[in-house]
Amino acid sequence: MDLEYFINLFKILINGLKTSLEIFGLTIIFSIPLGIIVSILARSKSVLIKEITNIYILVMRGTPLLLQIICVYFAPYYILGFTYNRFIAVIIAFSLNYAAYFGEIFRGGIESIDKGQWEVAYTLEFNKVQTFFIIIFPQAVKKILPAISNEIITLVRDTSLAQVVGVTELFSLAQKQANYKFSIIPLLLAGGIYLIISTILTIGFKKVEKKLDYYK
Amino acid sequence: MSVLEINKLNKSFKGKPVLKNFSLKIDEGEIVAIIGQSGIGKSTLLRCINGLEKIDSGEIIICNRCLKRKMQKDLKLESGLIFQDYNLFPQYTVIQNIILPLVVAKKIKKKEAVIIAKELLEELKLEDKELSYPYELSGGERQRVAIARAIAVNPKIICFDEPTSALDPKLVKQVFKIIKELANKGKAIIIVTHDISFGEKIADRVIEIK
Ligand SMILES: Nc1ncnc2c1ncn2[C@@H]1O[C@H](COP(=O)(O)OP(=O)(O)OP(=O)(O)O)[C@@H](O)[C@H]1O
Ligand SMILES: [Mg+2]
Numbered sequence: 001m002d003l004e005y006f007i008n009l010f011k012i013l014i015n016g017l018k019t020s021l022e023i024f025g026l027t028i029i030f031s032i033p034l035g036i037i038v039s040i041l042a043r044s045k046s047v048l049i050k051e052i053t054n055i056y057i058l059v060m061r062g063t064p065l066l067l068q069i070i071c072v073y074f075a076p077y078y079i080l081g082f083t084y085n086r087f088i089a090v091i092i093a094f095s096l097n098y099a100a101y102f103g104e105i106f107r108g109g110i111e112s113i114d115k116g117q118w119e120v121a122y123t124l125e126f127n128k129v130q131t132f133f134i135i136i137f138p139q140a141v142k143k144i145l146p147a148i149s150n151e152i153i154t155l156v157r158d159t160s161l162a163q164v165v166g167v168t169e170l171f172s173l174a175q176k177q178a179n180y181k182f183s184i185i186p187l188l189l190a191g192g193i194y195l196i197i198s199t200i201l202t203i204g205f206k207k208v209e210k211k212l213d214y215y216k
Numbered sequence: 217m218s219v220l221e222i223n224k225l226n227k228s229f230k231g232k233p234v235l236k237n238f239s240l241k242i243d244e245g246e247i248v249a250i251i252g253q254s255g256i257g258k259s260t261l262l263r264c265i266n267g268l269e270k271i272d273s274g275e276i277i278i279c280n281r282c283l284k285r286k287m288q289k290d291l292k293l294e295s296g297l298i299f300q301d302y303n304l305f306p307q308y309t310v311i312q313n314i315i316l317p318l319v320v321a322k323k324i325k326k327k328e329a330v331i332i333a334k335e336l337l338e339e340l341k342l343e344d345k346e347l348s349y350p351y352e353l354s355g356g357e358r359q360r361v362a363i364a365r366a367i368a369v370n371p372k373i374i375c376f377d378e379p380t381s382a383l384d385p386k387l388v389k390q391v392f393k394i395i396k397e398l399a400n401k402g403k404a405i406i407i408v409t410h411d412i413s414f415g416e417k418i419a420d421r422v423i424e425i426k
Contacts, residue, residue, distance in 0.1 A: 120303035123266045124369065125292045125321035134320065138307050215306050216351040 016173035020159040030095035035102025060100030069093040073165040109140030149205035225274035247405040249415030252425035258408040295373040296366035304350040336364040356387040
């Protein structure tokens with residue numbers, strides 16, 4: 001076990017980490033706005049829209065993400081006979097899945113805000129969009145921040161599921177190295193990297209929570 | 217000139233009538249107190265005037281314009297409502313609470329909005345609370361911020377739901393003065409109250425909902 005081995009291993013894993021972080025970042029970029037839309041649709045006055053959204057949430061939360069990734073990647077092949085970029089498939093599956101979770105969290109947060117806030121904004125002639133983004137949503141975010149932080153830290157670990165359709169991210173590379181060298185070290189190293197990222201995120205979220213503590 | 221005219225207003229909840237053929241006319245600068253038992257429909261009346269409830273029948277005419285079953289957009293700012301629990305925006309400072317409706321709804325430039333807000337804060341003795349958040353205020357101060365926010369957009373009608381219920385006698389006197397001054401400036405004022413003696417003292421007319 002020499003230093004060179006470690007440095008090489010680290011270099012290999014960093015490559016995988018890049019992919020993992022890409023999955024992580026892109027999923028957040030897409031799933032949070034999508035989640036906001038899901039939360040709005042889930043509160044729609046139209047029963048049809050509401051029910052469709054509820055079924056979507058149910059399916060996304062009620063089946064394994066692993067299966068969803070496989071479906072998103074392979075369904076076009078079986079149905080239409082074409083294949084496409086695995087990485088894109090992973091991002092689509094992750095975004096759709098996390099949008100459902102975020103949507104449900106956002107909905108809970110929005111519904112926890114006193115109806116009087118909507119009403120007073122209405123009498124002051126805010127329109128619905130203004131009321132939502134200027135008054136309601138900021139208050140909801142403060143309440144649901146711990147739940148969001150949970151979800152985002154889960155996402156860090158979930159990125160390892162991307163390997164199921166052959167996207168080489170951090171964990172799959174670590175596994176390959178572990179098999180190749182017949183050693184558990186690469187896996188432990190990968191575990192350490194996940195832990196560091198989760199720790200950084202946890203500290204970051206604590207800071208944001210503190211920042212939002214300026215009002216009650 | 218009457219700013220608010222309510223003719224034969226009917227409002228029910230799930231078939232249960234709450235307001236029955238209610239009529240009322242209020243002039244500029246007039247103060248009307250609405251009294252009546254708990255659950256009789258006093259808050260509902262204010263909510264109808266401010267477009268928060270759809271009415272079943274009858275008409276509400278604000279500034280000679282009829283408000284049919286649904287509130288027309290540009291009529292909302294003609295009438296302000298100070299809710300019983302004030303509903304201040306907790307994440308914004310006192311001055312932001314007042315500026316926001318001016319900037320967002322009335323499309324007034326922020327600079328001008330600040331000037332309007334500061335004037336009001338001074339009038340309502342809140343100048344040192346400008347940068348406080350609602351949770352840092354006393355009940356009376358919160359109420360005055362709610363009043364400032366409602367009158368900043370310059371409504372012709374101002375509705376108060378139980379303005380004295382959470383106040384001690386000294387603060388009751390203070391809000392009494394504030395309401396009187398608003399009336400002197402020509403605002404039409406409707407006060408819903410349990411406190412009959414307060415209603416009789418402050419109002420030009422006391423109306424009981426039965
Ligand atoms: N959204 C609603 N759905 C069903 N019933 C309602 C609704 N809002 C009010 N009511 C009913 O309408 C009646 C009048 O309510 P309102 O709040 O106007 O009474 P109030 O005179 O203001 O009473 P209080 O003095 O206790 O505030 C009550 O019986 C109440 O239960
Ligand atoms: Mg009431």
